[in-house]
Amino acid sequence: MRTIEEINDKIRRRQAVVWTVEELKARVIDMGVSQAAKVVDVVTTGTFEPMEASGAIINLGHTDPPIKIRQCRLDGVAAYTGFGAVDLYLGASQIADYNRGGESVDSDEPRERGGGHVIADLVAGKSVQLQALGQVTDCYPRASFETLINKDTINQFYLFNPRNLYQNFIVGVNGGDRPLHTYLGPLHPRLGNAVYSNAGGLSPLMNDPDLQVLGIGSRIFLGGGVGYIAWEGTQHFPLQKRLPNRTPIGPAATVALIGDAKQMSSRWVRGCYFKGYGSSLMLGAGAPLPVLNEEVVVHCAVQDKDLAAPVVDFSIPRRVRPTFGLVSYAQLKSGRIKIDGQSVRTAPLSSLFLSRQAAMELKQWIEQGKFELTAAIAPLPQDRTFIPQDLWGSQVNIS
Amino acid sequence: MKKRVTLTFPKQTVHMPITYRLAKEFNVAANIIRAQVAPNQIGKLVLELSGDIDQLDEALDWLRSQGIGVSLASREILIDDDICVHCGLCTGVCPTEALTLDPKTYRLNFLRSRCIVCEQCIPTCPVQAISTNL
Numbered sequence: 106m107r108t109i110e111e112i113n114d115k116i117r118r119r120q121a122v123v124w125t126v127e128e129l130k131a132r133v134i135d136m137g138v139s140q141a142a143k144v145v146d147v148v149t150t151g152t153f154e155p156m157e158a159s160g161a162i163i164n165l166g167h168t169d170p171p172i173k174i175r176q177c178r179l180d181g182v183a184a185y186t187g188f189g190a191v192d193l194y195l196g197a198s199q200i201a202d203y204n205r206g207g208e209s210v211d212s213d214e215p216r217e218r219g220g221g222h223v224i225a226d227l228v229a230g231k232s233v234q235l236q237a238l239g240q241v242t243d244c245y246p247r248a249s250f251e252t253l254i255n256k257d258t259i260n261q262f263y264l265f266n267p268r269n270l271y272q273n274f275i276v277g278v279n280g281g282d283r284p285l286h287t288y289l290g291p292l293h294p295r296l297g298n299a300v301y302s303n304a305g306g307l308s309p310l311m312n313d314p315d316l317q318v319l320g321i322g323s324r325i326f327l328g329g330g331v332g333y334i335a336w337e338g339t340q341h342f343p344l345q346k347r348l349p350n351r352t353p354i355g356p357a358a359t360v361a362l363i364g365d366a367k368q369m370s371s372r373w374v375r376g377c378y379f380k381g382y383g384s385s386l387m388l389g390a391g392a393p394l395p396v397l398n399e400e401v402v403v404h405c406a407v408q409d410k411d412l413a414a415p416v417v418d419f420s421i422p423r424r425v426r427p428t429f430g431l432v433s434y435a436q437l438k439s440g441r442i443k444i445d446g447q448s449v450r451t452a453p454l455s456s457l458f459l460s461r462q463a464a465m466e467l468k469q470w471i472e473q474g475k476f477e478l479t480a481a482i483a484p485l486p487q488d489r490t491f492i493p494q495d496l497w498g499s500q501v502n503i504s
Numbered sequence: 505m506k507k508r509v510t511l512t513f514p515k516q517t518v519h520m521p522i523t524y525r526l527a528k529e530f531n532v533a534a535n536i537i538r539a540q541v542a543p544n545q546i547g548k549l550v551l552e553l554s555g556d557i558d559q560l561d562e563a564l565d566w567l568r569s570q571g572i573g574v575s576l577a578s579r580e581i582l583i584d585d586d587i588c589v590h591c592g593l594c595t596g597v598c599p600t601e602a603l604t605l606d607p608k609t610y611r612l613n614f615l616r617s618r619c620i621v622c623e624q625c626i627p628t629c630p631v632q633a634i635s636t637n638l
Contacts, residue, residue, distance in 0.1 A: 153589065153591075154591075155630065217632070290593045290596075290628055290630065291597060291624075291627070291628050293597065297597075298596035298597055299596070300593065300596060375589060375631055376631075377630035377631050378630060378632070379630055380627045380628070385630075387589060387591075387630070387631070439607075440595070440604070440605070440607075450595075450596050451596060452592050452593050452594070452595045452596025452597075453591060453592045453593070453605070454591055454592075454593055454630075455591065456589045456590045456591040456592070456610075457590075457592070457605070457610035458589075458590035458605075458609060458610040458611050458612075459589055459590060461610065
């Protein structure tokens, strides 16, 4: 139907027809798949949700005399230092391990801050305190170093996120009798509330269920800047059970994302904290889907009523938790679902408002000729299984 | 008209059937928003009073004459729109549905008149956009 090169040519001439995925879903109802596929060149998707499997790579620049950093804290949050002398990797879910300033150091309650907040502060242009201890060697004689850094005083500052853009997820509820503090926020006892975290029909990988368009090397909108799909994500599980429309009925494909954090903006990169659980990073991301053939439109046309997620009971803290069956994203977004005959209020954890804004922002970039598409240079694997981890020797093999 | 008040009862007044007297003598309907009352302790009551404006004023004067502290500045939930990301997590724990997501725009709506200031939204907010003013 059309190639990525033809689409890019239209983008450069500012003649590309770009719709957000919501616009596409609405227009397919009016004009049908074939007609829509003839008109539209690119469909933009978006999401804005906590993505705790995110982190920032930082290179500080060398001190004089030089230091080989082996322990480092950024605003009280430990960063991993086991690379080169002044390379750091700061994870979004690493929590601050001591109280700063005048607060009690012995306080049981950790500061409600973590790596996600430090990353967000750096993106916002704020200064962050750095404390480092070095291993003294002939090459790197310095033993310790303290300074303030911001994004303009460090060499590299890019996000490298091992698992983002989950293709579908779960709905959390609490069937027990005490409140639970979870990565989905507070879950009230006796099915007091339900929380879902995927943006459903807006979400990038829900609209490319078999990963036929997106792949390694796909250029995306990440945190207000340009990013790329770098690899399959951790826990990538494309073999999850799927509906006839090919969308999965639970957590499935994931991708690793990379992008220059110096270009990002604080509107799209926000630290967050879940009480009793820990910190994370809320991140806006959007993927463009080039309409190479009608099938792309068929997959993008999928409606929230045709997407489903399992309702999972968090009161049983095991690897496999009991579920209450599937609910559709149309039900979830209506604000109420029925579980065992009981009406339960639902709340999203992804911001549907900002997910939509991410898709709109990417659409504008493409329309203005600021963002061209890339073809995937390698496909994402379609055959990964989901391996559990058990104690050595605990597996029983009866074959 | 409606007026939201916070009443503070000295120990000796806790036994008085306040809402009954407000209804019977002043024709004022008292909707209890929050209450913390126990024998022999200072009590707190947050009420939404509705009635005729003159009778409301009379009722408040009478309450004061009984030694009950009347404060018109009641605690309120504040949402910082610059910080809020409209994730909607708070809407699931709000018992009165004062916090909802607009079904069209998915922006957070806060209907102050429905809020009972239970404060469950405050620790729920992952970006700490919600606070109280007192």
